[in-house]
Amino acid sequence: MLAELIESLREGDDRPALPGATRGELAGLVRGYAVALAHLTPGDTIALAVRPGPRSLAILLAAYHLGLRIAVLDPTAGPDVLRARLALAAPKLVLADAAAQAVAGWAARLARRAHLALPELGAIAPVRTVGRRLPGSPPALRPLPGRLPQPYEGEGDAVIVFTSGTTSRPRAVVHTRRSISAGMTAVRDLVRPVPGAPVLGGTFFVLVPSLAGGAPVAFPSRRALARQVRELNPQATYLTPPQVRAGLAAGARFTGRVYSGSAPVSASLLSAVRRSGASEAWGVYALTEVFPAAAVEESAKASFTGDGDLVGPLLPGVTARVGDDGALFLAGPTAADRYLGEDPFAWVATGDMGRVLDDHSIVLGGRAKDMILRRAENIYPGLYEPSLHIAGVELALLVGVPAGDGDEQVVAVVQTSAGADQRSVRAALRDPLARMGSARPDRLVFAEIPLAGRSRKPDRRATALLAARR
Structure with a gap:
């Protein structure tokens, strides 16, 4: 590519x-x-x-x-x-x-x-x-x-992308010439750029497939996204969920196909994108180690009624397995080779809990490390958070707050959409909360959820600290 x-x-x-x-x-x-x-x-x-x-x-x-x-x-x-x-x-x-x-x-x-x-x-x-x-x-x-x-x-290495790690043990993902080209080919097949019409997106994995297909690329504006979308009329747009939310709040009328990833993408967010004018709205499941892995269109995600977060069918060549503890592993041509200084991957540990459906779709059950322990019961937030994304809710997280003796309380932290009435949202959440059974939160807190990192993902640790203060 x-x-x-x-x-x-x-x-x-x-x-x-x-x-x-x-x-x-x-x-x-x-x-x-x-x-x-x-x-x-x-x-x-x-x-x-x-x-x-x-x-x-x-x-x-x-x-x-x-x-x-x-x-x-x-x-x-x-x-x-x-x-x-x-x-x-x-x-x-x-x-x-x-x-x-x-x-x-x-x-x-x-x-x-x-x-x-x-x-x-x-x-x-x-x-x-x-x-x-x-x-x-x-x-x-x-x-x-x-x-x-x-x-x-x-052959050989192409790109090193640093992720987690400390000063004593940094961690860096190594993509080879083969894996980075496979990843970009997968993006091209998913986005389907046509020559001449602009694509809106700022990542390397968007730039190269679009330009190779003859499409010009514009970088998303931080302050004038709604106007930029109106003036460009892009055939395809790739934004992180916070960028999408900011665009919707500013009155953006999306066009063409809109893709969002790098952080959890709710069905309600994709539905809002479709209502704003997009012909298609997609959630993309991707890791630094496997880019991309799966994708789901708005209608499929919105109609999913099972537990967990449907992130869609695996993309061509990507395979998955689930460990005895429910942890999800991926492999395939878009997977990185290794962490720098370590042995090559046999399988990439995603850090997510999940399961694989008969049609090879992936359903996530939250991050393994996000597990909350309450009264000796393991609670995985990702199984229940999608049900909290009702009308009027922009973001929702379940976090654990220490309750003494190693136990935790479960707190639902909900960020409402601009203009939404908290009293109405609280009433509308009663049924989803009741359906959570033994995982039902001990407390419901309305607050703006902190974001972190380049992709502006919800920061669970900071959210848990916020919940503890409340």
């Missing part, structure tokens, strides 16, 4: 590719950066701290073309964690834009107030600036003239 995209780009092509670059300009950047990086050896690692845009995408494509691997840096992780992660990745070169360098240097104190921090990058590996360079920054990595080098034809 990546080789397809590189091959399809032609300098001089003035069709739009993504904000700030035509397809021809993107082709020139890929060629120029490939020439500039050609002194590195296939398998070498480049650490990348560059904001999404034409240059970062061109570097990713150039690195793939040369057989290099990219370690993606997240400046919100904190300098100690990042230092440990970079020590594990052992990059030969760090590429950072001026903003990332400022965060690691003269603006570090100010950046920490905004929860952005990087270690001093030059202490780890040679640093080059990508894009606009500020005084005092390391030399710029400039696209160089010359012919596009011959492509690397072998």
